[in-house]
Amino acid sequence: MGDDAQIVYSDGRIETRNAQSTTGFQQVDGETDPGTLTPFTTQSIIVNFNSIADGRGFSLVKAIRQNTGYQGAIFASGDINPDHLSFAFQVGFDAVIVSAERWQKYGGDSWRAALNPAVRLSYSQTHSKSLQSIWQQRHRI
Amino acid sequence: MNEASTQAIIIANDLRTGRVVYFTKESGWSEAIDEAQRLTDESANERLAAATIDERNNLVIDPTLAQATVSADTDRFTLENIREQIRVSGPTILGSDHASTSQAA
Amino acid sequence: MYRYDELDQSLVEQRSAEFRSQVERRLAGKISEAEFKPLRLMNGLYLQLHAYMLRVAIPYGVLSSKQMTKLADIADKYDRGYGHFTTRQNIQYNWPKLIETPDILDDLASVQMHAIQTSGNCIRNVTTDPFAGVAADEEVDPRPLCELLRQWSTLHPEFAYLPRKFKFAVTGSAVDRAAIKVHDIGLRVKSGPNDTVLTDIWVGGGQGRTPKIAQLFKANLPVEDLLPYLEAIMRVYNRYGRRDNKYKARIKILLAETGLEALQQQVEAEYQSIDQTAFSYIESEYARIAGNLIKPEYHTATEAPTRTNAEFEAWRRQNVKPHKQSGYAIAVVSLKPAGGIPGDATSIQMRAIADIAERYSSSELRVTHRQNLILPHVLESDLFSVWELLVKVDLAEANIDLPSDIIACPGLDYCALATARSIPIAQSVSKKIRATELTTDLKGVSVNISGCINACAHHHVANIGVLGLNKSGVENYQLTLGGRNDQNASIGQRIGPGVAADDVPEAIERIVNFYVDVREIHESLPDTFDRVGKEPFREAVYG
Ligand code: SF4
Numbered sequence: 001m002g003d004d005a006q007i008v009y010s011d012g013r014i015e016t017r018n019a020q021s022t023t024g025f026q027q028v029d030g031e032t033d034p035g036t037l038t039p040f041t042t043q044s045i046i047v048n049f050n051s052i053a054d055g056r057g058f059s060l061v062k063a064i065r066q067n068t069g070y071q072g073a074i075f076a077s078g079d080i081n082p083d084h085l086s087f088a089f090q091v092g093f094d095a096v097i098v099s100a101e102r103w104q105k106y107g108g109d110s111w112r113a114a115l116n117p118a119v120r121l122s123y124s125q126t127h128s129k130s131l132q133s134i135w136q137q138r139h140r141i
Numbered sequence: 142m143n144e145a146s147t148q149a150i151i152i153a154n155d156l157r158t159g160r161v162v163y164f165t166k167e168s169g170w171s172e173a174i175d176e177a178q179r180l181t182d183e184s185a186n187e188r189l190a191a192a193t194i195d196e197r198n199n200l201v202i203d204p205t206l207a208q209a210t211v212s213a214d215t216d217r218f219t220l221e222n223i224r225e226q227i228r229v230s231g232p233t234i235l236g237s238d239h240a241s242t243s244q245a246a
Numbered sequence: 247m248y249r250y251d252e253l254d255q256s257l258v259e260q261r262s263a264e265f266r267s268q269v270e271r272r273l274a275g276k277i278s279e280a281e282f283k284p285l286r287l288m289n290g291l292y293l294q295l296h297a298y299m300l301r302v303a304i305p306y307g308v309l310s311s312k313q314m315t316k317l318a319d320i321a322d323k324y325d326r327g328y329g330h331f332t333t334r335q336n337i338q339y340n341w342p343k344l345i346e347t348p349d350i351l352d353d354l355a356s357v358q359m360h361a362i363q364t365s366g367n368c369i370r371n372v373t374t375d376p377f378a379g380v381a382a383d384e385e386v387d388p389r390p391l392c393e394l395l396r397q398w399s400t401l402h403p404e405f406a407y408l409p410r411k412f413k414f415a416v417t418g419s420a421v422d423r424a425a426i427k428v429h430d431i432g433l434r435v436k437s438g439p440n441d442t443v444l445t446d447i448w449v450g451g452g453q454g455r456t457p458k459i460a461q462l463f464k465a466n467l468p469v470e471d472l473l474p475y476l477e478a479i480m481r482v483y484n485r486y487g488r489r490d491n492k493y494k495a496r497i498k499i500l501l502a503e504t505g506l507e508a509l510q511q512q513v514e515a516e517y518q519s520i521d522q523t524a525f526s527y528i529e530s531e532y533a534r535i536a537g538n539l540i541k542p543e544y545h546t547a548t549e550a551p552t553r554t555n556a557e558f559e560a561w562r563r564q565n566v567k568p569h570k571q572s573g574y575a576i577a578v579v580s581l582k583p584a585g586g587i588p589g590d591a592t593s594i595q596m597r598a599i600a601d602i603a604e605r606y607s608s609s610e611l612r613v614t615h616r617q618n619l620i621l622p623h624v625l626e627s628d629l630f631s632v633w634e635l636l637v638k639v640d641l642a643e644a645n646i647d648l649p650s651d652i653i654a655c656p657g658l659d660y661c662a663l664a665t666a667r668s669i670p671i672a673q674s675v676s677k678k679i680r681a682t683e684l685t686t687d688l689k690g691v692s693v694n695i696s697g698c699i700n701a702c703a704h705h706h707v708a709n710i711g712v713l714g715l716n717k718s719g720v721e722n723y724q725l726t727l728g729g730r731n732d733q734n735a736s737i738g739q740r741i742g743p744g745v746a747a748d749d750v751p752e753a754i755e756r757i758v759n760f761y762v763d764v765r766e767i768h769e770s771l772p773d774t775f776d777r778v779g780k781e782p783f784r785e786a787v788y789g
Contacts, residue, residue, distance in 0.1 A: 033485060053284065054489060055407025059481055066519060083264065083285065087403035105276065110267070121257060122401035125524040134253045138534070139527035157273065158343040159298035199275040202293060223721065224658060228295045232659035234587060234669050
């Protein structure tokens, strides 16, 4: 697999992609103030987490869709480890781009284990088709 | 009291147990303060570099130098910083067995 | 007490399994300490001076006999036979090994407990009135809301990596025993017309380096609208809270720098943008939680209390509080024996009190903000038997709300951030002041001792605050007077230069004696301080 990134989708698919294949995607920093967003022109957006100590990227997905009417795919990339996969999917990212280096560092097993939809549920509403939060399950919405 | 000199020891926490450990002559780690290698100013940084390798190897956390004064006549070794003194002695709580159960005593 | 359902249970079990794998990764060297630290902190595991420290959540301070017994077992099995109850109504273990913490989390999960979010830059364990649900003066029971907040904030994906930690406190009484005005967000629940529940939201209180009293941010919000409103506040804070300086990262600073009105507008705009239909289940979830609280069965006393003695009466006067159910009482169990370690309990004491609660208090216990324990539902006719059992395990000190009922943080004896010791100071102060308070009619004088400016012991809002500092290598203690942490919250004022460790007990005794001399009838220490001013107190201490 060499330098190829792994793209981990919210429905559990994992796709190997040449690192260059995401070059046309529009990049947004996770720290971006949603008030400053302008309409997107590409079919795919990457929200980049410069440091996981800053969780603002997890709020940005909703804002992108709400404020700009954007309908395309939204990817997360950057400082994300297996423990954050379910966070990313719950807030509505379509997929997480994992660099070859990160994939290796945590090991494919850790990444695959973190994809189990039963893992790391939270209570409040999720924005993912394939994940139901605890409250959604309790109240059948 | 006669002239006092300064020496240092290297203190860290063991990764697996969290316990306070001291860097020894043999480049190992011991929970016994008596086995801590006493370092002079010249050797201190070099030994700290050696100790730091064990941090990278995930054996200990945050090895640091703790300075002490040594009185010339009695060879009494006293850590300068109260924080490090308590790290070595364990909690100083009055009349309790918490302190005496400290491994570092 | 809230009873977990399968989903609650599976969440804590997964979390425990996840932590086990994180620990394995760390021990195998796959991740560095820098990467591991935020992960362990999210599970309440710190590295302190002598060892790791595990902080276990006791959500809003409520626990069962079974849980308390498990805490005792953990103290024996993995630690040194004791635990430390904190002002955040949690318990801390001072000596766990990293390699054993996954097992501890499993043991906790087996009794519906966890250590999730007891540390880290996230929403921390919610605290409340220790008399919640039983106080005679309560308007609304805050526990259903506390549990709703616990669930909402647990692993909330948007709020796990905030600029800084974030603390909520809730009260349902006009008399605030939860210190809501010194929390990032304080909530006052009240009853509205037609059986509705309303909340007042106080924002921006806090302690530490820059103590602040919260401001009323939003009044009379129906409880069903609370979560989207809180999400709006959290998002605005997450977005604009400062990340460049950790001392300026709390919401109190954002509020001060932005201004109340501007911040309210930002929050209001965010609130409008939130899809309210996503919260349509809040009302039914609130009702479900309220229905899932295990309620004690109250009986009428079968026998009139007959036994008594002077010591028991002293304990009853000081430690027993009025219950809303007639024939019942709230018994506060002091973890502050004169000369003892505030908030510490041995495993023997934990088991004893768990047994007492099982027999005499519907198997329920509470942890208070002042680091004591509570037996919340005791038949008045059982009080004497309860007291006798407490005496046997040294838990019958009759000093609740007296100066010797000291709040003290772990300080330099354990805490890696400390600048000075606090426990030995508390020990010598309580020993000295206990004699005075036994012969003086004192009510409600709080003494809080913090080992550094982080103010974990809330010294800023104590009637008498003690802050331990390090002055050129020597411990030195600053005294503040006139703080309050109730509905009239105020920050204490420094009365003079710091004093040496050995002089603290004497200084506090002088303060108390001076107050007793000059007070007017029913006047509290901070009221006296406000009336007579700093100078006379300063004079009394420094002479
Ligand atoms: S106040 Fe300071 S010394 Fe005390 S527990 Fe908090 S951080 Fe540690």
